[in-house]
Amino acid sequence: NDMIVAKDINKIYPNGCHALKNVSATVSRGEVVVIVGPSGSGKSTFLRTLNQLETISSGSIHIDGTDMYAKDTNINTLREEVGMVFQNFNLFPHKTALGNVMLAPLKVAKRNKQQAEDEAKALLLKVGLADRMNNYPSHLSGGQQQRVAIARALAMQPNIMLFDEPTSALDPEMVGEVLDVMKGLAKDGMTMVVVTHEMGFAREVADRVLFMEDGELLVEASPDEFFDKP
Ligand code: ADP
Numbered sequence: 379n380d381m382i383v384a385k386d387i388n389k390i391y392p393n394g395c396h397a398l399k400n401v402s403a404t405v406s407r408g409e410v411v412v413i414v415g416p417s418g419s420g421k422s423t424f425l426r427t428l429n430q431l432e433t434i435s436s437g438s439i440h441i442d443g444t445d446m447y448a449k450d451t452n453i454n455t456l457r458e459e460v461g462m463v464f465q466n467f468n469l470f471p472h473k474t475a476l477g478n479v480m481l482a483p484l485k486v487a488k489r490n491k492q493q494a495e496d497e498a499k500a501l502l503l504k505v506g507l508a509d510r511m512n513n514y515p516s517h518l519s520g521g522q523q524q525r526v527a528i529a530r531a532l533a534m535q536p537n538i539m540l541f542d543e544p545t546s547a548l549d550p551e552m553v554g555e556v557l558d559v560m561k562g563l564a565k566d567g568m569t570m571v572v573v574t575h576e577m578g579f580a581r582e583v584a585d586r587v588l589f590m591e592d593g594e595l596l597v598e599a600s601p602d603e604f605f606d607k608p
Pocket residue numbers: 391392393395396397415416417418419420421422423424
């Protein structure tokens with residue numbers, strides 16, 4: 379079934395920049411979609427419309443069957459369904475890895491402390507950081523920080539994960555450990571939309587590749603079609 383249905387979306391920023399032009403795309407449950415395209419083509423804007431970090435100017439977005447802009451839609455509930463990982467980790471510096479992962483379940487989802495802690499520990503184990511749980515972000519490498527950020531997003535038990543250039547701020551030797559965690563998620567059947575310049579990942583993991591340019595979605599293809607076209 380369809381987890382994301384974006385129809386004819388336009389995004390015009392207050393400064394007049396027309397960042398998305400009639401973009402339509404559908405993502406099925408368990409599918410991994412990779413978005414590529416030059417800088418400034420609207421990739422990040424598109425991702426951010428999918429969890430309402432940006433509103434759209436026209437069009438419609440359905441998440442798991444719910445119309446994001448319907449009057450009776452609880453936008454906070456919908457947001458919890460969609461986890462997001464950013465280029466720059468965005469961890470809270472005064473909280474440990476464990477504290478960062480526990481925060482949202484405690485504050486937003488109102489889980490009790492023991493339950494939040496148990497879940498957070500399990501997630502940190504899953505991303506390979508069982509031995510770094512009590513470290514502050516400043517005592518973690520970039521790759522470790524990004525894995526904490528992934529665990530933090532997963533702590534809300536989302537059905538969809540969005541990744542906005544998750545490895546672009548990392549030293550090359552740390553890219554692999556983050557991509558491996560993402561590959562594991564894909565294997566587990568997570569629905570994922572990934573903006574990345576890592577073409578190896580796109581080739582290997584994507585079910586579909588979308589190419590954007592100047593606010594338009596120009597190509598939608600399987601990795602084989604996309605990368606092997608003459
Ligand atoms: P990409 O992720 O492909 O690099 P973006 O979605 O970041 O592209 O940007 C698409 C276009 O929208 C660019 O021209 C950019 O300058 C513009 N843009 C992005 N964010 C804003 C904003 N907050 N206000 C105005 N224009 C923006």
